[in-house]
Every structure is written in C-alpha cells, then in structure tokens.
Amino acid sequence: MEGEPTSELIRAQLRRYRLNAELSQEEFGKLVHYSASQVSAVELGHRPLDRLFLKRADEVLKTDGLLVSLLKMAERDGQPSWLRPWLEAEQNARQLRCYHPTLVPGLLQTEHYARAVLRADDMLSDEEVEKRLAVRMDRQAILTGPTPPKLVVVVEETALRRADEGFRGIMTQQITHLVDASERATISVHVVPAEISGHIGLAGPFTLARDAEGGWVGHLENQLGGTTIDNDEQVAILLARWESVRSEALPHGQSVLLMKEVMRSWTI
Template identity: 40%
Template structure:
C-alpha cells in the first residue's frame, strides 16, 4: 500500500498467489514447477522478495498464462511510486550476497573507522550530539555484517580523492587509510579498487551508489543523500549503473596496485 492505494507491485504479488490457489497448487508444488525453493515462493507471496523476471517467466510458463505476469512486471510495476518490497539500505546490505559500492568522496560506510565516521557526521555542526551518536552507533553496528557467517562479498571502488581528503585531521585519516589496507589484505571477501587521480573524467564522478545482489541473484541499487536515500530496481536504471560500475572499474587500479597506493597515502598522512 502507498498513500492508501494498492500499488501495482502489491497487486502483482497478490495475483500471483491467487493464480497459484486457482490452480490448486501448494507453495511446494509451485516451487517444483518453477524450479525455485518453497521459501522463495513464500517470500514472493509475502512481498518480502521481489519476483525476478526469470521467476515470472517460469511462473507464466508453468501456469500457461501467455506471459501475463511478466508483462505486469515490465509495464505496470515501474509506474509505482513506492514498491511493496522496498527495504531500506540497512536491510539491502544485510540480505545481500554481493555488494558493489562506488564512492568518489568518502570511504564507504562499511569500511569507516569510528573516528572517521564521527568526523563525517560532525562536519559543519549540522547534527546535534544525540543525532551524531545515534548515527555513529548504527554505522558501527552495521559493520558487523562483514564478520558474519556468511558475510557478503564486497567490492568497493574508491576515488583517490576520498583518501586524500583530510577528514577528521591527519591522524584520523592516516588511521582510516591504514584500516583500508588491513581490510583489503586480510579480509577474504573484500576487494578494494582505487581510481587514481591521474584518471581523466569518468562516469562514476556523477555520484556514489551501491548495487546489492540478493542470494537469488536479484539486483537493487541504493543512492544515498543528505535526507535519506532512493532505491532503484527498474531494469533500465540498473543497466545504467552496471555500465557506470564497469567503466569506473576499468579506470581503477588492481587490488594489489590499490593496496600499494593506499600504503603510500597512509604514510603521507603520518
């Protein structure tokens, strides 16, 4: 529901359940027909997981609908202002199997030290002490996902400007860049790429973004801002961000080269 009105996404989810029941199938029987797990079928019908184009293609084929539900996803769901499976950045990260994070200005939140994160939140004096402490605690708590079992695979692209900016003072930024080196060399599921300052203009400079891939292979993007964030799952939007990611990765150093650069930068701040 959005503004008291049923969204196209919620309608699609409800109709999928009705179609299954009309056929006289249980969730387990539908799962076998579409070659997905019963838990995936349940998550889709509860609005906890968006039905992917592949899922709907198999659903349409199993129930011989003539492609009805695939067309609903393609033509109706994008018209929604808010889709029923919107989850927020924290949930996207927690539920992801893979994260692709691009940052031109700051160190990605999952990789920030406490002192660096505090400096980010305190900058400009725009937030009061209570709000700073609340956001800081949430950020540090979110980082526990990297020590989880399983933890998501995180690939981050950071512009060199982000580690050249003196956030929080020389010691804070030196410790932060040293922390990046430790994570990049010691964490088996984290890969860091730095785009050097010698690179010319490239599409990533347009702004930071996160691409989260669920365990079912579904992508959702998140664009952060000062007043919240925006989730994107339209195929055209995702395709564009994937292209931005690939071009930006092409401009970046390899992980080994990036680690060497970060070591040099950390030393320059010491």
C-alpha cells in the same frame, strides 16, 4: 529517534529482569555504576536509553545481550523510511559493490572517521551523531558474520588525500583499516588514481546489492537522503556504470601500494 513500542519494551524487560534478580534500583545501580535515581529515570522513560547502560545491564542480569539487541532494533525502526528498503537489501546481500567519489564508503569507515563525517552536518546534535554512528557501525557486522557478502569497494585517491594536518591521524587509521580489510578473502578495495581526471562515477555515489537469487538492487545517496533503485532498467544502468568505474581503478596490489604511499607522504 527510538522506536516507541520497542523502547517501552526495553524498559519493561529491564524492570522485569531486575525484579526477577531481586535487586532494588539502588542495588542494581551500584552493579551497573549508576545511581538509583538514574536507574529509575531509565525505567520510567525520563532518561534516554544508551548502549553502555544496557550493555552493563545485560551483563549483570545475564540476559545474553537481549537489551542491547532490542535497542539496535529500536534504532533500525527509527531510521527514515527512505533508508529502510536499502537496509533490508544490504542485510540480505550476497554481494555488494560500493563507490563514493568523495568519501570512504560507510561499510569500511572507522568509528573516528565516521564520527567526523557525521559531525560535518552542523544540524545534528551530539546525541544524534552518536545514534547514527552506532547504527553505521552495526551495519558493518554483516562483514564479519558467518556468511559475509563479497564486498567490492572503489574509492578515489583524492578522497584519501583530503586531510589537513589535524585530520591526518584519523585518515592514517582509516587507510590502515582499508588495507587490513582488503586482506580478507571477502573484501576487495580498489583505488582510482588522481590522474584519472574524469569518469562517469564522479556524478555521484552509488551502491549495488545482489541477493541469494541473483537479483540486484541499487542505492543512490544525495544531500537529502537516498533512494533505493529496483527498476530493472535503472539497475542495469547502474551495473554498467559500475563496470566503467571499476575499470578506471587500480588492481588490488597496486591499490594497496598507493594507499600505503598516501600514508607515507604525510610523514616525509
């Protein structure tokens, strides 16, 4: 859910900028392609805030992206309490190590793949799916910032091949994105081949983040959410398990060749 204080701030700022621009709700609505009644509903809180509206508002009112930035803040504030410590660690990380036995890790998911993953939870409404998707895509911004962390991702070949005919278009796009991402100097993608029948990583997904001072924090996902791990002994266990998982994966070049082979296999 939107953080209420930030949400009210956004609406107040929207109205203030509109009035400063000497635009009526009807005049402003025409510029952002909304009706006057829709603009009124947004300002009064009767209509949910959405990015498209606020992006157009930022452009028309020349706010330098303020309204969208405030919405992102509200969405972060609305994240569950168990996730917030990890989001902070992720934002401040100088190095990230991600492993998932069944999915492509979120930081390298395409929008279409991420939406499909989120929609698999039939308890989420379409609106909630889109909100969570927006937050997930925002988290990826750390990879293209001025000082991106070094990201090392390990994925399973079986996760890449899990695609029926209707899902292969999305998976082709996703694997192409992995190949392209692995060409960046700050990103490494490695694949555990399917013939590796068992290893410690199959017990569950985990991510490790190292901050600028060299300290590590871990994150474990589960069906009900996740847990941030900052206990030194437990972090040491996760670091050891990472080394074990990473040792099972192929080197960079072979991983890229395997990902391309997976895509080719669908066209034969």
